Amino acid sequence: MASAPKRMREEAMCSICLELMTEPVSIQCGHSFCRRCIEGILEKPQGTSSLSEPQCPCCRAPFQRESLRSIKQLENLIQTLKETDSERLCEEHGERLHLFCEDDGQLICLHCERSPQHRGHRMLVVEDVYPGYKEKLQGMVTKLKAEQDRCKRLKLEKKDEIRQWEENIELQRQKINSDFWTLRNFLDEEEKAYLWRLQNEKEKGLERLQEGEASLEKQSFQLECLTLKLEKMSQESPQNLLQGMKDTLKRHSDVELKVPEAVSLAPQTVCNVSELYCDVRKLIKRYQVGVTLDPDTAHRELILSADRRRVTRGSPQKKHFSIKRFHALPCVLGREGFTSGRRYFEVDVGEGSGWHIGVCLENVQRDKDMIPEPQSGFWAIRLCQENGYMALTSPPTLLPLKERPLLVGVLLDYKTGLVSFYNMNTGSHIFTFPRASFSETLRPYFQVNHSSPLYLPPPLELS
Known part of the structure; x- marks a missing residue:
């Protein structure tokens, strides 16, 4: 809805750009235009027209650049129209909203004040209530800005916490790697030491067992030879068999197998790994x-x-x-x-x-x-x-x-x-x-x- 008489707005419109004039000027024929719009006409070539002078876009009357005259009164009127257009109007009655209904929290016009919808409500003039509510809004803005600043600080703190967290995790990762590397290194060395001791025990035990085996092998051969000798003697004639029997019995009756010393087959090199790496x-x-x-x-x-x-x-x-x-x-x-x-x-x-x-x-x-x-x-x-x-x-x-x-x-x-x-x-x-x-x-x-x-x-x- 127009905020000024329609004819006034029509007089203030530029017929070239169809907007409210900016820096309105008049030409010889009396028509008015935006300065920029009419200067655009002056700058355009006239083509093949027999008229060498530019023509008014409304009446085609010729005019010269020297005839352009600023219209200060019209410029002031246009400014007033623009200010009027910026004001909000009552959608129902088309009038300016002079009052503020505190009960409903809305702007109303004089006609609305007398309507049953707002009867008995607390009404205040817009100019009177405006500073108080503006101050409240500014207070809210100040508070919100403070909260925004606090949010920014907290975001920076959170970024620092994230960085610190990542650094702490990295330090802990390095510590875990180092601890396990040390542990593995120690265990490797301990394993080598225990295996060396076990190998040494194996060689000594094997030497003793092999000595016992060799002793038994030698005794087996000696017993076999003695057995064959005595069996051969038992086949001799009575005279030959009994000849020297006393010495034979005395010499061989005390033959006894020498059993090698028992060797424990349980290795003495024992490693309790769980106790070894627990500390x-x-x-x-x-x-x-x-x-x-x-x-x-x-x-x-x-x-x-x-x-x-x-x-x-x-x-x-x-x-x-x-x-x-x-x-x-x-x-x-x-x-x-x-x-x-x-x-x-x-x-x-x-x-x-x-x-x-x-x-x-x-x-x-x-x-x-x-x-x-x-x-x-x-x-x-x-x-x-x-x-x-x-x-x-x-x-x-x-x-x-x-x-x-x-x-x-x-x-x-x-x-x-x-x-x-x-x-x-x-x-x-x-x-x-x-x-x-x-x-x-x-x-x-x-x-x-x-x-x-x-x-x-x-x-x-x-x-």
């Missing part, structure tokens, strides 16, 4: 060695006990000169060097707040500060207050340990180039460094922080 601690302790501290390598702030099994860090001490001594890092090495096989030792770290434990090459630099990583000849893990437990790879690897290890086991497999660490309180695997190639002597390595003494239990004290 990794039982496996790695087979390779346990006693480790003591080398005072010639101890940093001047480190204090060693008389038995060389405990080290603490304190004030600088006066120590004799040694080219083996660490001058930059507060470190000390174990006296024992490893060049082959598997070697395992344990370190009681207690409740200390900072330490390094592992192995290193015997010829590592000791006169300057460095990063203790494989590239520098160190394979170690550490505890520090800032980052917790870490494996000193390059870059360092965070170790999300669920339980605090009080007793740390270090296993070196020189041949395979692996260094592994275990929480010996639980028998759980902590970390295994990537495979390396060892060709030099490796020694136990310890770095000691203040208030974090380390103790090396003697093998007899280990359970």
Whole structure:
């Protein structure tokens, strides 16, 4: 339905584009058009027409560009018509919706107010009720935006949780792979050891059995010969048979079979596999060695006990000169060097707040500060207050340990180039460094922080 008198709208329509005029202009004949539309007529070639001037689209009267005149009043009228068109009108009565019925929550016109449908309802003028409801909507928008922001934050948090979950799963997968690899490796070695012992037992038992068999074979031949001899004598004449009978009986009456010593056919080499692999601690302790501290390598702030099994860090001490001594890092090495096989030792770290434990090459630099990583000849893990437990790879690897290890086991497999660490309180695997190639002597390595003494239990004290 039109929002203004029909004739007014018709006067404001452009006969070229059939829309309300934009920048209305008039030409010589008095007709009005959109400026863009009439300029389009001016720009078109006139073809073969004898008239050189453009013609009005309505009356065909010629006009020139200079005759175009803006019509400001008509432009204002068109703007009013557009604003009027944007207003909503009552679908039933075609009038402006001046009122708001709060009971029904809808806009109504003056005719609707007097209808039975809205009789007795609370009516408010649109201009009066508009600010309040606008404020309510803005409040809802603010709340929804806050919820939207919260949703975005939660989505980011969920993405972080997904990433963290995947990282945790990957770490657990690596741990499971490492634990089973270690277990399989140990079992392979144990299998070889048990099979070697079984083969050795087989050879010794077979030797004894074969000696018994050979003894019986020899006695069988001797008995057969003696039997034939006596049978032949029994066929002799009385004179020949009785001649020397006393000596014959005396010589052969005490013949008795020498039965070889009985050999047990039950192998003594027995392996209870279920007990063997149920606890990794039982496996790695087979390779346990006693480790003591080398005072010639101890940093001047480190204090060693008389038995060389405990080290603490304190004030600088006066120590004799040694080219083996660490001058930059507060470190000390174990006296024992490893060049082959598997070697395992344990370190009681207690409740200390900072330490390094592992192995290193015997010829590592000791006169300057460095990063203790494989590239520098160190394979170690550490505890520090800032980052917790870490494996000193390059870059360092965070170790999300669920339980605090009080007793740390270090296993070196020189041949395979692996260094592994275990929480010996639980028998759980902590970390295994990537495979390396060892060709030099490796020694136990310890770095000691203040208030974090380390103790090396003697093998007899280990359970």
